[in-house]
Every structure is written in C-alpha cells, then in structure tokens.
Amino acid sequence: MARQFFVGGNFKMNGSVESIKKIISYLNDAKLDPNTEVVIAPPALYLLLAREHLKPGLEIAAQNVFDKPNGAFTGEISVDQLKDSNITWTLLGHSERRVILQEDDAFVAAKTKAALDGGIGVILCCGESLEQRESGKTIEVVTSQLKAVAEQVKDWSKIVIAYEPIWAIGTGKVASTEQAQEVHAAIRQWLKKELGDKTAEETRIIYGGSVSEKNCKDLCKQPDIDGFLVGGASLKPAFVDIINSHLCK
Numbered sequence: 001m002a003r004q005f006f007v008g009g010n011f012k013m014n015g016s017v018e019s020i021k022k023i024i025s026y027l028n029d030a031k032l033d034p035n036t037e038v039v040i041a042p043p044a045l046y047l048l049l050a051r052e053h054l055k056p057g058l059e060i061a062a063q064n065v066f067d068k069p070n071g072a073f074t075g076e077i078s079v080d081q082l083k084d085s086n087i088t089w090t091l092l093g094h095s096e097r098r099v100i101l102q103e104d105d106a107f108v109a110a111k112t113k114a115a116l117d118g119g120i121g122v123i124l125c126c127g128e129s130l131e132q133r134e135s136g137k138t139i140e141v142v143t144s145q146l147k148a149v150a151e152q153v154k155d156w157s158k159i160v161i162a163y164e165p166i167w168a169i170g171t172g173k174v175a176s177t178e179q180a181q182e183v184h185a186a187i188r189q190w191l192k193k194e195l196g197d198k199t200a201e202e203t204r205i206i207y208g209g210s211v212s213e214k215n216c217k218d219l220c221k222q223p224d225i226d227g228f229l230v231g232g233a234s235l236k237p238a239f240v241d242i243i244n245s246h247l248c249k
C-alpha cells in the first residue's frame with residue numbers, strides 16, 4: 001500500500017490574526033495536490049480562527065498538548081479541548097520544546113499516549129544535534145527518542161514521524177538527500193524490528209529542516225521520505241509548491 005504524502009506547516013510562534021487569515025485564504029484558493037494530506041499548525045491562540053476559515057479537507061494541528069485531562073495546569077491545553085475545537089492533530093517532541101523547554105523523552109511519550117488515546121493524530125518529531133551527528137550518534141539518538149514512545153504506544157497508525165535534524169532547522173542548511181534518506185531508512189528498519197512489518201510499511205516518515213520550494217523536489221524522490229514538516233516556508237506562498245512537490249515523485 002502506497003503511503004499518502006503528508007505535508008505539515010509549523011507556524012511556530014509567528015503570525016497575527018491578519019497574517020494567518022491571509023495564509024489560509026491563499027491555501028484555500030490554491031490548487032493543491034488532492035493526494036497530499038495537508039496539516040497546518042498555527043499558535044494555540046489562532047487554532048479556532050484557523051478552523052473557522054480553513055476549508056474542509058485541510059487539517060489543523062496544535063503545536064503541543066498536555067498529558068492530563070483537565071485541572072490546575074496553567075497555560076496548558078488538553079486533548080479534549082482540541083477535540084472540542086475540531087483540531088485533529090498535534091505536533092509533539094519538537095526539538096524547540098525538547099531543547100528550550102527541556103521536555104524529555106518520557107514526557108513526550110506520555111503526551112503522545114494521551115493524544116492518541118483521545119483520538120488526536122500525532123506528528124512526532126525526533127532528531128539529533130550537530131554534536132551528536134558529528135560523533136556518529138544520529139541513529140542512536142533518533143531511535144532512542146522513538147523507543148520512549150514505543151514503550152507506551154503499540155498502535156502507531158495515527159503517528160507521523162517527523163525527522164528533523166536540529167542543525168538543519170531554521171538554518172538554511174538542509175540535510176542532503178542522502179543524509180535524510182539514510183536516517184529515514186534507519187527509522188523504517190527500527191519500526192520493522194520493534195513494531196513489525198505493517199507499522200514499518202504504513203508509517204509516514206517526513207523530513208523537516210530548511211525545506212524550501214527549491215530542495216523539496218529532490219528530497220521527495222527518496223523512497224523513505226513521505227512528506228515534509230515545514231517551518232519558515234509554510235508562512236510563504238512557496239508552501240504550496242512544497243505541498244505539490246509530490247506530483248514529481
């Protein structure tokens with residue numbers, strides 16, 4: 001079974017009511033590859049605005065969700081609150097949260113479990129630092145981040161794995177097609193070993209890190225790259241070219 005191409009747009013802490021409405025109306029009017037699953041992740045404050053304006057068929061992700069159902073957790077958002085707002089996906093484990101906000105593997109795993117148990121799809125981010133890559137630890141780091149989740153979650157059918165080397169995020173320094181393919185293939189091997197053939201064949205593994213309308217066409221030709229998680233370029237018209245890059249696969 002061919003895996004459906006998946007493109008996520010992570011707006012991070014960018015945008016305003018006006019600019020997000022503008023991006024959405026651009027996406028609504030654009031001719032998008034109907035075979036690509038498209039999910040945008042605006043800041044939490046704009047999730048409802050996005051759901052109200054984005055056309056059906058295009059989905060919305062939160063950039064984070066908490067692992068507790070409700071209560072005294074100032075600043076957090078629950079899985080049920082996302083569902084109540086028709087938000088169907090969440091990002092989890094983004095390196096900016098792992099590094100800046102010090103989220104560890106166990107916390108990312110607990111949040112992934114809570115989201116999936118509540119019926120929310122998870123774009124699960126993993127990736128190594130430059131130091132880890134240079135010391136040959138890339139595969140070890142990435143698989144140990146995934147292993148923490150596999151200890152709590154057996155059904156990965158609503159997980160999309162986003163491989164995002166930290167050194168490529170927002171730096172303009174994209175991983176080469178070979179570097180990206182090598183890690184994606186290793187992740188697929190790991191899925192096969194830990195979770196079986198079916199999970200390995202069906203799980204989408206997308207690449208993130210300085211993806212642009214220029215480099216996406218070569219990256220998407222790689223057999224284990226099933227789409228992209230796009231930061232900076234998702235705020236620009238170029239996002240449409242990235243969504244449609246699959247057409248040249």
Ligand SMILES: O=C[C@H](O)COP(=O)(O)O
Nearest residue numbers: 010169170209210231232
């Ligand atoms: O979530 C998206 C990634 O962090 C990539 O961001 P970027 O495309 O700006 O490098």
